[in-house]
Structures are given as structure tokens and as C-alpha cells.
Amino acid sequence: MTLRIDPEKNEVRALKAMTHWRGKRVLEIGCGNGRLTRRLANLGAHVDAIDPDKKLIAAARKELPTRYSDRVRHKVGSALDLKYPKQTFDIVVFSWVL
Amino acid sequence: MVHALHEAQRVLQPDGILFDLRPAPVHRRVGIQSDQGYREIGAMREDLTDDYFANRAVKQVLREGLFKSEKFTQFNCNRVMGSLKEFSAWLLDFTTLGREHSSAHDWLLERVERAYHATPGKKKIIIHSPLVLRRLRNLAG
Numbered sequence: 001m002t003l004r005i006d007p008e009k010n011e012v013r014a015l016k017a018m019t020h021w022r023g024k025r026v027l028e029i030g031c032g033n034g035r036l037t038r039r040l041a042n043l044g045a046h047v048d049a050i051d052p053d054k055k056l057i058a059a060a061r062k063e064l065p066t067r068y069s070d071r072v073r074h075k076v077g078s079a080l081d082l083k084y085p086k087q088t089f090d091i092v093v094f095s096w097v098l
Numbered sequence: 099m100v101h102a103l104h105e106a107q108r109v110l111q112p113d114g115i116l117f118d119l120r121p122a123p124v125h126r127r128v129g130i131q132s133d134q135g136y137r138e139i140g141a142m143r144e145d146l147t148d149d150y151f152a153n154r155a156v157k158q159v160l161r162e163g164l165f166k167s168e169k170f171t172q173f174n175c176n177r178v179m180g181s182l183k184e185f186s187a188w189l190l191d192f193t194t195l196g197r198e199h200s201s202a203h204d205w206l207l208e209r210v211e212r213a214y215h216a217t218p219g220k221k222k223i224i225i226h227s228p229l230v231l232r233r234l235r236n237l238a239g
Contacts, residue, residue, distance in 0.1 A: 003188065004178045011119070011229060014173050018233050019115055027109060029102070079102035084109045092106040093117045098099055098152040 005035060012039040015093075021045040024090040029079045030097030034060030034072075040093070041068040048084070050077035099155035107164050110236045116165060118156060122172055122228040123149035128206060130213055132221040139213050140206050144192070156232065165234035177225040182214055185223045 006012075015021075022044030031037045031049035033056050040047050049072060051057050060074050077083060079097060106116055123146045129138040159165050179185045189203055210223060 003184050006175045007178055008174075008176065010173045011175055014171055014229075014231050015117065015119070018117070018169055018171075018231065027106075029106070079105060082105045082109050086108055087111050087114075088109045089114060090111055091115045091117065092110055093119060094102075094106070096120050098102065098118050098120055098155065 009039070011036065012043070015040070016043060019091065021091075025088065026091045026093060027082070027084070027089045028093045028095050029082075030095040031060055031074065032056050032095070034063050034074065036093075036095050037072055037074075038064065038068060041071050045071070045091070047072045048089075049074050050079075050082075052076065052078050099152055100158050103155060103159045104164070107159070107236055107238060112236060112238060114236045116234040116236065118152075118230075118232040118234065120152065120230060121149070121175075122230045123153070124228055127226040128210060129224050129226070130210070130217055130221050131224050132217045133219045134217070136224070137213065137217070139210050142203060142206060156234075160234075164236070164238060166237055167232060168235050169233040170230070172228055172230050175227050175229045177227065179223040179225075182211055182223070185210060188225075 021040060024045050026040060026045040026047045028037055028040065028047055028049040031051045034049060037047050037049040037060060049060065051060070054076050057074050057076050064072055079094070110116060125141045125144060127138060127141045129136055160167055177188070179188065186207060189207055193203055214221065214223065
């Protein structure tokens with residue numbers, strides 16, 4: 001058995017209850033190994049996922065199922081200096097980083 | 099933290115949504131689930147200072163009028179581990195990343211080890227960690 005986080009999926013259930021995700025352009029800050037990114041993509045969001053840790057971004061890319069590859073982009077990046085133009089996203093998620 | 103919220107506001111559409119998802123400022127509880135049921139072993143003593151700083155940062159951007167707080171919820175998020183080795187590795191990572199000394203939770207590891215070995219049959223180590231989720235609306239346009 002490997003470590004499992006939130007097997008009950010309470011996290012994504014709470015996020016789903018708070019807004020509509022389908023077709024939305026989302027920035028996830030602090031994506032880690034992409035656990036939540038995949039769940040947001042599964043809700044129909046287009047996700048730009050960033051994390052300052054290169055190794056975690058590599059792991060997230062590796063773990064991403066091909067069915068989400070047109071909807072998810074991973075990038076090394078910091079919350080303090082977002083490399084995106086103004087007003088790019090419908091939703092920003094601080095994922096366990098604030 | 100306030101600067102990160104300002105950056106997020108910059109890249110958000112007018113009327114866009116910011117979600118702040120993170121562990122609640124409470125101590126995580128550790129227990130063992132087996133055929134005999136769930137048994138709590140102890141609560142961690144992690145430093146919660148960063149959580150309070152994060153709350154203050156959110157309050158500041160609300161005061162600045164950048165966002166409006168719309169919704170808040172708290173729910174449980176479990177971490178499930180099938181072995182002492184996994185728990186030990188997680189605990190080490192956790193204390194290394196935090197403000198605590200690396201030996202701050204040795205007492206908990208020892209207590210979990212004893213309880214784990216004393217529990218017969220199939221068992222899992224469970225860490226209960228409530229999460230908070232806030233929905234903030236971008237007011238700048």
C-alpha cells in the first residue's frame with residue numbers, strides 16, 4: 001500500500017460544490033505531484049499548474065494521464081512572480097501553499 | 099503571503115474566483131484503523147504560526163477591497179498509510195519542512211510503533227487533518 005491522500009475525495013467534492021469548473025481556465029498554485037490537478041481536470045477545467053519544486057513538476061508530468069494532456073500544463077513557478085499576463089484566469093487555486 | 103495574493107489578483111479575470119485551500123489551524127490527529135475499529139494514538143504538536151500568518155494575509159486583502167469573501171467550509175482530509183515505514187518517512191518530511199526540530203515528534207513515532215505492533219490483523223495508520231476552503235471574489239475590474 002502506498003500513501004493515499006483524501007481517499008474519500010472530500011477535497012474535490014468541496015471544490016466542486018463551490019463553483020462550476022467545466023471549460024474554466026484555472027491556475028493551480030502549489031500543484032505538487034499533480035494529485036489535485038488531475039481531479040480538477042477531471043471536472044472539465046483547463047489547468048495551468050505551477051510549483052517551485054522541479055522534481056515535483058517532473059513527477060506531475062509523468063503521472064498525468066494522456067486523456068488530460070490537452071487540458072493540463074505543468075510549469076516550474078512561484079506564487080510570488082506569476083509569469084502570466086493580467087486577467088488570464090477565471091479561477092486561481094492556492095493549493096496548500098498560503 | 100500578501101504579495102502572492104496580489105499576484106493572484108493580477109492574473110484573475112474581473113469577477114474571477116480565488117480559492118484558498120489549506121490545512122485548518124488545528125493539530126493533526128493520528129490513529130490506527132484495524133478490524134477492531136479505529137483507535138486514536140495522539141495529536142501532533144506542529145507549529146501553527148504560518149496558518150495564523152496566512153489568515154492575516156487574507157484579512158489584509160479583504161480590508162484592501164481586492165476581494166470579497168463569499169463562502170467558507172471545513173472538512174476532513176485523511177492520509178492513509180499502510181506501514182510504519184511510510185508513516186516514519188512522512189513524519190520526517192513533515193518536520194523537516196516545518197518549523198519544528200526534526201526530533202519534535204519522536205514521541206509520537208514511538209507511540210504509533212507500539213500501538214501498531216500491538217494491533218493484530220490488517221491495519222492502517224490514518225492522519226486526520228481538517229482542511230479549510232475559502233472562496234474569494236475578485237473585486238477589481
